[in-house]
Amino acid sequence: MKLRGGYNVHLAGRPTNEVRDLPAPERLYLPLRSRRFTFSEIDVTDGQKVACGDEIAKDPGNFNVPLLAPYAGTVRLDALEGHVVLEDLDPAAGCSVREHDESAERSRYDPAVSEWKRRMLLELGAWQFFADAHTGTPLDPSGTPGAILVTTVHLDPHVARGDVLLRGRLDEFARGLEHLQSFLEYQPIYVAMSDIRTDFASEVREKLRGHAFVNLVAVPRRYPYGHPVALARHLGLTPSLENPVWALTTAGVLAVDRVLTTGTPAVERIVAVGGPAIDAPTHVRTVVGQPIHDLIGGHVTEKPVRVVNGGIMTGGTVGPEQKGLCAESTGLTVLVESTTRPFLGWIRPGWGSRSYSKTFASEVRPAFPEKINTALRGELRPCISCGQCVDVCPAGIMPNVIHKYIYAHDIESTIDTRVDLCFECGLCSYICPSKIDLRQQFIDAKKEIQAELEALLEEVEE
Numbered sequence: 001m002k003l004r005g006g007y008n009v010h011l012a013g014r015p016t017n018e019v020r021d022l023p024a025p026e027r028l029y030l031p032l033r034s035r036r037f038t039f040s041e042i043d044v045t046d047g048q049k050v051a052c053g054d055e056i057a058k059d060p061g062n063f064n065v066p067l068l069a070p071y072a073g074t075v076r077l078d079a080l081e082g083h084v085v086l087e088d089l090d091p092a093a094g095c096s097v098r099e100h101d102e103s104a105e106r107s108r109y110d111p112a113v114s115e116w117k118r119r120m121l122l123e124l125g126a127w128q129f130f131a132d133a134h135t136g137t138p139l140d141p142s143g144t145p146g147a148i149l150v151t152t153v154h155l156d157p158h159v160a161r162g163d164v165l166l167r168g169r170l171d172e173f174a175r176g177l178e179h180l181q182s183f184l185e186y187q188p189i190y191v192a193m194s195d196i197r198t199d200f201a202s203e204v205r206e207k208l209r210g211h212a213f214v215n216l217v218a219v220p221r222r223y224p225y226g227h228p229v230a231l232a233r234h235l236g237l238t239p240s241l242e243n244p245v246w247a248l249t250t251a252g253v254l255a256v257d258r259v260l261t262t263g264t265p266a267v268e269r270i271v272a273v274g275g276p277a278i279d280a281p282t283h284v285r286t287v288v289g290q291p292i293h294d295l296i297g298g299h300v301t302e303k304p305v306r307v308v309n310g311g312i313m314t315g316g317t318v319g320p321e322q323k324g325l326c327a328e329s330t331g332l333t334v335l336v337e338s339t340t341r342p343f344l345g346w347i348r349p350g351w352g353s354r355s356y357s358k359t360f361a362s363e364v365r366p367a368f369p370e371k372i373n374t375a376l377r378g379e380l381r382p383c384i385s386c387g388q389c390v391d392v393c394p395a396g397i398m399p400n401v402i403h404k405y406i407y408a409h410d411i412e413s414t415i416d417t418r419v420d421l422c423f424e425c426g427l428c429s430y431i432c433p434s435k436i437d438l439r440q441q442f443i444d445a446k447k448e449i450q451a452e453l454e455a456l457l458e459e460v461e462e
C-alpha cells in the first residue's frame with residue numbers, strides 16, 4: 001500500500017505486551033461524557049440496585065447508545081458531578097446473559113437476523129465501537145454499510161495495540177468478522193494489518209486467509225497509516241451518507257463477538273497505561289468507571305503529571321473533574337507536567353531530544369525513545385516556513401499555508417486549500433519546530449466553516 005507522509009515518533013513509556021489485571025475498586029465513577037458521546041438521559045434512580053450490563057444512561061443524540069453498568073452495584077446519582085457512581089460492587093455476580101438466537105448463522109446475510117443482531121449490538125454496548133470511516137462519527141444502527149473496514153494497526157505510541165488485544169483471542173476475532181459479514185450482501189470486509197513479519201503476524205494472516213470474504217490490507221508501520229480515513233481514501237472507498245463505510249478497531253470486533261456469540265454485554269476494556277512518567281508501562285484489563293488513580297497510582301515516577309486520555313498525538317487532557325475511565329478510552333498517557341518552559345529550548349543541541357529535521361545532536365546516538373514532557377521544548381514561535389508539516393501530512397495538504405489563511409481570517413482561501421481533507425492525526429502539530437497547534441486550528445476552522453455553511457443554507461431556504 002502506497003501512502004504519503006507519515007512519521008514514527010519514538011517516545012519513552014510505550015506499553016509492553018503484558019496485560020495486567022486490576023482488582024475491582026470500591027466504587028466505579030462512570031463519566032457521562034466521552035469524546036463522541038453524551039449520556040444525558042439517565043435510566044436509573046438514586047439508590048437503585050443494578051446488575052452487570054444494565055443500562056445506566058443513554059445518548060439520545062447518538063441513536064441511544066447506552067452506558068452500561070460494568071458490575072452489579074448500587075447507583076449514586078449525586079455523589080460526583082458529571083458521573084454516575086456505582087458502589088457496593090459485586091463483581092462476582094457476573095453479567096446477565098441475554099438469550100441469543102442459536103439458529104442465527106454467523107455469516108449469512110438475512111434481514112431478520114441482521115435486525116436482531118443490530119439490536120443486540122446496540123443494547124449490549126458493542127455499537128459504540130462502530131464509526132463512519134470517513135468522519136469518525138457514530139453510525140445509525142439501522143443503516144447499511146458500503147463496506148466494513150477493520151483496523152488492527154494502532155500506531156499512536158501509547159494506545160492499546162491490536163496485536164496485544166488479539167493474542168489468545170484469534171478465534172473470537174475471526175468469529176466477530178463472520179458476524180460482521182452477515183450485515184453485507186456482497187460488499188467486502190477490509191482488515192488492515194501491519195506488514196511486519198513475525199510468527200504471530202503470520203498466524204493472524206493464516207487464520208484470516210481462510211475467510212474468503214476478508215480482504216487483507218498490509219499497512220506499513222508508519223504513523224498514522226492505520227487511521228480509518230487514511231485507509232479508506234487509499235482503498236478508494238468513497239464517503240456516503242446512505243451507505244457509509246463502517247470502521248471498527250480490534251476491540252470493536254472482539255466486542256461484536258462477545259455480544260453476538262455469548263449474549264453478554266461488552267463491558268470489559270483493555271487499555272494501555274504508559275507514557276514517560278510511568279515506571280512500568282503496560283496494558284490493563286479493566287472496566288469503564290475504574291478510578292484513574294487506581295490505573296496510574298503507584299506507577300508515577302515524578303510529580304506533577306498530566307494525564308492524557310488516549311495517545312500523545314490525538315488525546316485530550318483528563319481534567320480534575322474526571323475521576324473514572326470514560327467509555328471510549330483506549331489508553332492513558334502520563335507526562336511530567338513541566339512548570340517552566342526551557343528558555344530557548346528549541347535551539348539547544350538536543351542530545352536527549354529528537355527532531356524530524358535531524359538537526360539535533362541526538363542524530364549521532366543509536367535510536368532511543370525520547371522522554372518528553374509537557375513543555376514541548378520551549379516557547380511558541382511564528383511559522384518559519386520550514387515545510388516539515390507539508391512533508392509529513394498524510395492528507396496531502398499544506399498545513400503551513402492553511403495556518404496562514406486561518407491567521408488572516410481568510411475563510412474562503414482556507415476552504416480552497418482543502419482543510420476539509422485534514423483527518424486530525426496531529427502529526428503536523430507534533431513535528432512543528434514552532435510548536436504551533438495546527439491540528440487544533442484546523443479542527444476549529446472546520447467547525448467554523450460548517451457553521452457558516454449551515455447558516456447560509458438556512459438563509460437560502462427562508
Ligand code: SF4
Pocket residue numbers: 392393394395396397399421422423424425426427428429438439442
Ligand atoms: S493537516 Fe491534518 S492530516 Fe495533515 S498532518 Fe496535520 S492533523 Fe494530520
Ligand code: SF4
Pocket residue numbers: 382383384385386387388389390399400403431432433434435436438
Ligand atoms: S512545521 Fe511549523 S514552522 Fe514549519 S512550515 Fe509547518 S507550520 Fe511552519
